[in-house]
Amino acid sequence: MKSRKNLLRAATATAAVLAVTGLSACGAAKTDSSSSSGGSDTVTIAVPSWVGAEANGAVAKYLLENELDTEVELTQLDESVAIDGLNSGKVDAVLEDWGGAPDKIKRYVEDKKSVVEGGDLGVTGHIGWFVPKYLVDEHPDITDWENLNKYSDLFRTAESGNKGQLLEGSPSYTTNDDAIIENLDLDFKTVYAGSEAAQITQIKEDYKAKKPFITYWWTPQWLNAQVDLVEVKLPEYKEGCDADPKKVACGYAQTPLQKYFNADFAKDGGEAARFLKNFNWTAEQQNEVAAMIADKKMSSAKAAETWVKANEDVWKAWLA
Template structure:
C-alpha cells in the first residue's frame, strides 16, 4: 500500500482504443444519454482514493471506463476516508467510490449542510470484526468466543506487547472500536498498529505460515481471505445504537451495505461520469478479483481494470449512460 499521498491525472481525448478478447476495437465518442443536456462533456472528474485494496479495485474500474468510454480526464486523490468527505464537501473531490457507514459524516454533509448525496450502492456487503488465524481455531475451538479470549491471551504475546496479547490493526486512519472493545470487555490485550493494510495482511500470513497465533481487525470483501481463511471471532452481537458512544462500545461491528457518496453539484450536473458512478455495482467476488490483480499480480490499475472488463462485458455495459 502506498504511504505517500499522490495525485494522478490521466487524460484520453477523442477516440479511444479498448482491448477486448485480444483484439483492438475502436470506441466511439460518447453520445449524451437521454435526459442529459445534449453534448455535456465529462471534462475533469476527481475521485478519492482511500487506502485499502477493495477501494482501489473500484477506483481502477470506474476510472478506466470514465477515461476510455466517456472521454474524461480523471484525477485521483489519495485521502483517508475522513479526508475524502472533507474534500468532497469542499468541492475538491466529486465522488467517493466506497463508503463504510460514516453516519456522523452523512448527517453533517448530507442532511445538514446538503453538500453531498448518497449516490447508489456498490453491491458489496461489508463485514468488519475481529479475526484469528485458522490453525489457532483448529487447536483451540473455543477461541472464537470472546468470553474465552483471556484464557488464551498468552498465545498472542509479542516482545512489545507488555505481557498482554497483541491485537493487530492495519492503517492507522481506519475508524475502529478496538481499543474501546478491549477496555469495555475487560480483555487482556493491547493494540499493535502494523501501519497499513499490506502489513496487516503480511502479519496474518506469516503467523499462519509459522503456526503462530494472531488476532486483529479485518474485513470482507477482501481478496486475502481466499488465501488464508481467517475466522471471525464472535463478539457481543451488534444492535442499532450499541456503538453510538465510541468510548462505551461493547458490541460487534455493524454489517454494512457499502455505498457511494457524491458531491451534490456533481451528482446534479448531468455529467456522464456522475451517471457512471451511480450505476456502478458489482459483487464481493468481482472486487476481490480486481484487488488481487492489483496486489498479488502487480498489474497497473488500467491493466487490472481492462483484464476484468474484457472478461465480464455483460456486467458493466449497463453502467454506462445509454446512447
Template sequence: MTAYHPRSPARRTAVTAAAAAAGLLLATGCGAADMTAQASPYAAAQGAKSVTLSVQSWVGAQANTAVAGYLLEHELGYRVDTVQVDEVPAWDALSQGRIDALLEDWGHPEQEKRYVKDKKTVVSGGENGLTGHIGWFVPEYFAQEHPDVTDWKNLDRYADRMRTPESRGKGQLLDGSPSYVTNDKALVKNLGLDYEVVFAGSEAAQITQIKQFAKERKPFLTYWYVPQWLFETVPMTEVKLPEHEEGCDADPEKVACAYPHTPLKKYLNARFAENGGQAAEFLKRFRWTAEDQNEVALLIAERKLSPQAAARTWVERHEDVWRPWIP
C-alpha cells in the same frame, strides 16, 4: 463459527499489500490527516470532460476506482484524475468540489448528517453492491485446533499464545492504521480482555504481518474486514463478539458489542451529481459484488498488476456486469 474462503457464501466485506499501495498512484491511508489541499485542479471544472475520484489506501477501494476510472476513460472518453484523501477529510473535499465522487464509504453518520442532510452539498450515489463488516479474526488453522477461540469469552485462555514483543506482556490484537474505523481499544477494555491493541500502521503492513504469521503457522488475533482479497490466501475465522444492537456503539468509550454489517455507499458532490452528465450517471449505476472487487484486488495485490492493467483484465472478462453501467 464462520470461516471465510474463496467463493464462500458469506459476504466478504470499513478502511493492501505493499505492492498494491505502491501501484496505485496517489493512494494513501484512510483517516485523520486532512489532505484535501492535494485535490485535483480538474474537479468540477466548468465545461471540462473530466472526473476526479477519491481513492483510499485499502486495495478494495483502489479496485473500485481503477475499474470506474478505466471505464470512464475508455468507454465514455473522460479524463480521470485520482486524489489521495483520507476517509473523514474526503467528505469535506467532496462538499467543496475538490473531488467529484467517493465510491466506498464505510459509514460516517456525522459526516452524512452534516453534508448530505444539513449543507446539502453532497448527495448519495446509492450503494456500491458490497456489505462491509469489521471484526476480529483468527487463522482458520488455529480455530480448527481450538474451536472455542471463536468465542470472545475464551480469548484470554490464548492470550499467552498471542503475545508479541510489541504487546507489553499481553496478547496482541493486531490493527492496521489508527485512522481506520476501530473500536478495538474500547472493546478490549470494556470486555476485560488481557490484550493490547498494536497498530501495524497500514493495511499493507498488517497484511505483511498476517502472512508471516500464517507462513509460520502461528496463532494470531487481528482486526480485519470483508470484503477483502486476503481471505483468498489466508483463510480466517471470525471471533464472535457480543451481538451488535442499534446504538450499542453510540458512545465510543463504552462500546462492548460487535461491529455492524454496513451496506457500503457512494457519495457525489451535489453539483457534479446534477451537472456531471454521463459520468455522474455512470457512477450512480456502478454496482458490483464482493467477488468482482476481490478479483481485481487480488490482481493488484498478489499478481502485481498495475491498477489499470487489473481493471482492463476484469473489464475484458465481465462485460455482462459493467455494460449496464454505461449510460
C-alpha cells in the same frame, strides 16, 4: 478494511499523493486538485487506502476514460477527509464509504445539501476479530470472546508486552477495538502494522508458520481466498451499541457500502455522473481486481483493463 459506519474513532485527517503505478495495496493518485464540479472536465474520485477501494477507482477510471472520453483523477484520501472534499467540491465522488464519518454525512447531505447519496456499491462490508482456522482446530472455544483471556499469552509479542496482541492495519482506519478491549476487560493491546499491505504481510507470514495470531480484519478482502480465518464472536451488534465511543462493548455491523457525490457534480456531471450512479458490482468482482493489484502486483490500470475486457456483460449496464 462495516462497517466503518459503526466505527467510532474519526479517521486520521491525512492525504497522501501517490503515483498510480507505484501502488500495490494502497490507493491511487491525483495529480492536481481540479474538480469537475469546480469547472474542470476532470472527474475527481477519492480512494481510501485499502485495495478494494483502489479496485473501484481503477475500474471506474478505465471505463470513464475509454468509454466516455472523460479524464479521471484518483486521489488517496482517508474516509473522513474525502467526505470533506465532497462538500468543498475538490472531490466529485466517493465510491466506497463505510460510514466512518456519520456526523459529516448528516451535516453535508441533510443540512447543507452539498453532498448527495449515490446509492449502494453492491458490496456489504463487515469488520471483526479473526483467528486462523488451525488455531481454532487446536482450541475450539477460542472463537468466543469470553474465552480470549484464557489464551492471551498465546498472542504476546514484543510490541504488546504482557498482553495479547490484537493486530491492526493502518492507524488511519477507524476502529472500536481499544474501547472493546477495555469495556470487555480483555487482556489485549492493539498493535498497528502501519498499512493494509503491512498487515497482510504479517498475516501471511504468521499463517505460513502456523503461529497464533488474532487480527482486526474485514470482508470483502481478496486474501480471504488464500488464508482460512475464523471470526471471533464478540457481543452481538445492536443498533446504537456503538453510539458512545468510550462505551462500545459490542461487535461490528454488516454494512452495505455506499457511494456519495458532490451535489453539483451529481446534477451537472452528465454521462460521468450517471455512470458512477450505475456503478455496482459484487464483492467477488471487487476481490478479483484487488487480487490482481495486491497479490499479482499488476498496476491498477492494468488490473482494471484486464477485468474490463473479460466482463463486458457486467459494465455495459453501467453505461445505460
